[in-house]
Amino acid sequence: MSDANPLLRFDYLVDQRAAIVAAVLEHLELTVATVALGLLLAALLAGVALRWRWLRPTISAGTAALYTIPSVALFALLVPSTGLSRSTALIPLVAYTLVVLVSAILDGFDQVPRPVEEAAEALGLTPRRRVLRVRIPLALPVIISGLRVATVTTVGLVTLAAIVGQGGLGRLILDGLRRAFWTPLTVGAVLSIVLALLLDAAFVLLERRLAPWAVRRTARP
Amino acid sequence: MSDASTPAVRLVDVRKTFPGAEGAAVERLSLDVPRGSVVALIGPSGCGKTTSLRMINRLIEPSAGRVEVEGRDTSTVDPIALRLGIGYVIQAVGLFPHRSIADNIAVVPRALGWDRARIASRVAELAELVGLEQDQLQRFPDELSGGQQQRVGVARALAADPPLLLMDEPFGAVDPVVRGRLQQELLALQARLHKTIVLVTHDLDEALLVADRVALLDRGGRLAQYAEPDRLLQEPAEPFVTEFLGADRSLRRLALREVGELSLRDGPVVTRGTDRATARAVLAREGGDWLGITDGVRFLGWVPAAGLAGEGPVPEDDLEAPAALVGPDDTLRAAMDRIMTARTAVAVVVEDGRFRGVVTLELIRRALAEPHTPSPQTPPSPEPSPEGSR
Numbered sequence: 001m002s003d004a005n006p007l008l009r010f011d012y013l014v015d016q017r018a019a020i021v022a023a024v025l026e027h028l029e030l031t032v033a034t035v036a037l038g039l040l041l042a043a044l045l046a047g048v049a050l051r052w053r054w055l056r057p058t059i060s061a062g063t064a065a066l067y068t069i070p071s072v073a074l075f076a077l078l079v080p081s082t083g084l085s086r087s088t089a090l091i092p093l094v095a096y097t098l099v100v101l102v103s104a105i106l107d108g109f110d111q112v113p114r115p116v117e118e119a120a121e122a123l124g125l126t127p128r129r130r131v132l133r134v135r136i137p138l139a140l141p142v143i144i145s146g147l148r149v150a151t152v153t154t155v156g157l158v159t160l161a162a163i164v165g166q167g168g169l170g171r172l173i174l175d176g177l178r179r180a181f182w183t184p185l186t187v188g189a190v191l192s193i194v195l196a197l198l199l200d201a202a203f204v205l206l207e208r209r210l211a212p213w214a215v216r217r218t219a220r221p
Numbered sequence: 222m223s224d225a226s227t228p229a230v231r232l233v234d235v236r237k238t239f240p241g242a243e244g245a246a247v248e249r250l251s252l253d254v255p256r257g258s259v260v261a262l263i264g265p266s267g268c269g270k271t272t273s274l275r276m277i278n279r280l281i282e283p284s285a286g287r288v289e290v291e292g293r294d295t296s297t298v299d300p301i302a303l304r305l306g307i308g309y310v311i312q313a314v315g316l317f318p319h320r321s322i323a324d325n326i327a328v329v330p331r332a333l334g335w336d337r338a339r340i341a342s343r344v345a346e347l348a349e350l351v352g353l354e355q356d357q358l359q360r361f362p363d364e365l366s367g368g369q370q371q372r373v374g375v376a377r378a379l380a381a382d383p384p385l386l387l388m389d390e391p392f393g394a395v396d397p398v399v400r401g402r403l404q405q406e407l408l409a410l411q412a413r414l415h416k417t418i419v420l421v422t423h424d425l426d427e428a429l430l431v432a433d434r435v436a437l438l439d440r441g442g443r444l445a446q447y448a449e450p451d452r453l454l455q456e457p458a459e460p461f462v463t464e465f466l467g468a469d470r471s472l473r474r475l476a477l478r479e480v481g482e483l484s485l486r487d488g489p490v491v492t493r494g495t496d497r498a499t500a501r502a503v504l505a506r507e508g509g510d511w512l513g514i515t516d517g518v519r520f521l522g523w524v525p526a527a528g529l530a531g532e533g534p535v536p537e538d539d540l541e542a543p544a545a546l547v548g549p550d551d552t553l554r555a556a557m558d559r560i561m562t563a564r565t566a567v568a569v570v571v572e573d574g575r576f577r578g579v580v581t582l583e584l585i586r587r588a589l590a591e592p593h594t595p596s597p598q599t600p601p602s603p604e605p606s607p608e609g610s611r
Contacts (some may be wrong), residue, residue: 119315122280122327122387124304125378137319213319213361 005182012183015183017145020172027168030158031199034090035151038097045098046105070156071096075164089161095149096157104146108139115204141214144207148200155196169195190194227292228387229417230254235286237272237442246272247442249286256384259411259418261432263425265465269442270421274387277419278304290385305450308378308416312371312390316362322348323358324374329381347376352406368399375410380609392427402433411507416479425466429454429473437462471589472554479550480556480570483588485578488567492517494534501529509566514540520569520576543569547580553588556580569608 013020045063049056074092082088112135120134159170167174169188176185207214231254237247247269247605254260262270275281276288279300290294295303316325323344341391348358351372362370371392378386391407408431411418422428428435429450436447439461446458454474457463466473490513504512504526511523514535522540529535541578544563547556549572560568560582570577 015264113313113315113316113318114314116313116317118280119309119311120317120328122278122304122309122311124301124306125328125332126301129332134317138317211319213363 004179005180007186008220011182015188015213016184020187020191023168023172023180024190024195025168026166027080027155027158027170027195029191030086030089030093030161030166031154031195034093034154034158035097035147037090037094038101038150038154039147041094042098042101045102048111049106050109055094060106061104063102066095067099071160075161079164084165086166088164089158089166093154093161094158097154100146100150100153101143103164104143104149106140108146109135112138115190124203137211141207141211144203144211147161150201151199151203152196155192155199227256228253228289229256229258229291230413231292232273232276233289235273235276235283235288237269237276237281238284244441245269245284247276247283247542250362250438250442250444252436252444252447253435254417254419256417257415258433260281261428261435262419262421262438263423263428263435264438264445265440266423266442268438271389272439273442274389274419274421274437277387278307278309280304285380305381306383306385307547308383310371310374310378310384310386310388310391312393314362314367314374314390314394316370316373316377318362321359321361322353322365325373326358326376326380328377333381335378343380347379350410351376351377366399367395368403371395371399372406375407379414379416384417386418388418390421390423393422393424400427407431407567417549426473426476429477437465459566474589475554475557475585476543478553478554478588480547480551480553480580481572483553483580483584485570486579486584487578488581489513489595490515490520490576490579491535493521493537496534497532498527500535504529511541513543513569515576517574520571545569548572549577553580553585557582557585 033124045059049059069092071092074095075088078088078091082091116134116138117130120130125133159167159173161167162170162174169192172184172188176188225443228495230252232250232252235247235250236245238245250273252260262273264270272281276283277290277295279295290298290303290307317328326344327340330343335343344358345355346570348355351373353369353376357365357369362373364385365373371394374391392403395403404427432450434447435450435453437445437453439445441506446453446462446572447466448456448458451474453462454466454470457466457470467478489507489509491500491503493514493516496554500512508539512526512529512535513523514521514537520543521537522542523534524541528539544565545559545568547559547568549570556568560566560580567579567581569579
């Protein structure tokens, strides 16, 4: 490794700071879009699995099967139909979140204590109120754990979307690889890790805010 | 719509079969629960007691028959409206872990759309009623002890002041000491509120203690006997009942009665200063080796018969403190226990320091021979209770 190609060159950071910021924002955008769409879809699938219990094994197996498709292959597979577009990046990314999110939602609902559900019904809460005021809030800590895993995984996977011309920080990494120039690779990798950690921390704060009771419970010896 | 004579709950030929189950869970059960009374459903596991309870508020729909609450056929009432008007307490308490104690208590008033101020004052009132500290109201259920959680469960059930309360093994999840305390609290609460309470339990002592009437169910939901606790114990209707009640039926009956209900005797007791000849006569009439002495109000102690020879007032120098003391609130079982433990023949009854008489084993035995007239209870008031009647 020559001096001209160290792991990090500061002049690159200064020259390319606009591009770096843009890459971070794109990365964040793709991650948020992926997790948001994933959550929406997972909620639908979980809702179906809870409503029609016999579909549950099929849905679980289906989301797990999606997860086994190698991501690079899936990106490549989509290029002929959706081109080098954002959809090409989003479809696989969203698909990969489903296995974690669907099972998190189902597990979350499963672990709502039976007596609590029974009390809610017996006291005269409407089915709608029981879901909104009791089951969802009580499932929330488990769902948030699922979101944390899905988000951190997605931040990493987004870098692979660079091969279809998306991918935020992944583009810096790809650029570094192509040119055998380490600095963009280092910047891309480090910022991707930092982004993952920051988003994870954000969820911890979110959980504290939305489920203070669960935080207090785990905080006790 | 319903007058005072309409039973608060009436089951008419109610039957429940579950799909795939062999036989009926409940077989043609008919039962009237009088207004303002506590009825315990008890029986071995699989007797359908919980199923029967749940058919009252339509958590389970009967397969046949009719359930009436306050004279209305429940199948014609919207289940949500029905349940909002009935308090419910379950064994595992089932508090909402994500809500504060205050919010837990406020669940039904909120569902009924009460305004904030009314809810807040009702919550404070209920906390006081069931013995919760105001500073516990903002905690989460997990931060309270099992007994406290159960009190919250009762407060939650009472929140909208329903006339009817269903309790499914309400004290099953707490240790025996706390259970005993909660049972006493329920009795005290009931004495103030005069609710109609239907309670499921597998604990015979609990049923006998808290219930005005006990419905004993056999497997398959057949009603074996429905009677007051003392009647049940004294006149079991069939071998199953006898077997279920166990070998110590009479001892259990003793636990149902209080010393104050007996017509107490004065016994071998005289007032201080009585002359010895009179004392000897009293002792000869009453029997025994010891003579009790009072000062007209308090019981002073016992003197041995041997010390009564000769003339003059009864001596007071060798007074022995009574070994067995009871109060009018003690059960006959406790009185008997004290007599046995002290290895004496009589227990002295003292109320607020005043001598009331003596209890002997013979008196207790005779009390058991007669049927029990239930202790005077405040009759159920037709008016709504003062609590929360706004």
